[in-house]
Amino acid sequence: MGAMGTIAGYGHSAAVSMYGSILLHEDVGGYVLVGVVSFTAAVLLTVLCVRYSRKRKESNESKEEEKT
Secondary structure (H helix, E strand, C coil): CHHHHHHHCCCCHHHHHCHHHHHCCCCHHHHHHHHHHHHHHHHHHHHHHHHHHHHHHHHHHHHHHHHC
């Protein structure tokens, strides 16, 4: 990637290769951590809701089968 940038004449090829370190520069690490934790919490909440919905649906189906 850096070689292609050098050949094409782009002067900021070093910034592309160091993008990960720029994200953690100064106090940005806290924001990255909050984003990762928030995403993880959202995924867990979604999984729990889907499981609850499936169990509830199965419970309703079994109750209907018992009535017949």
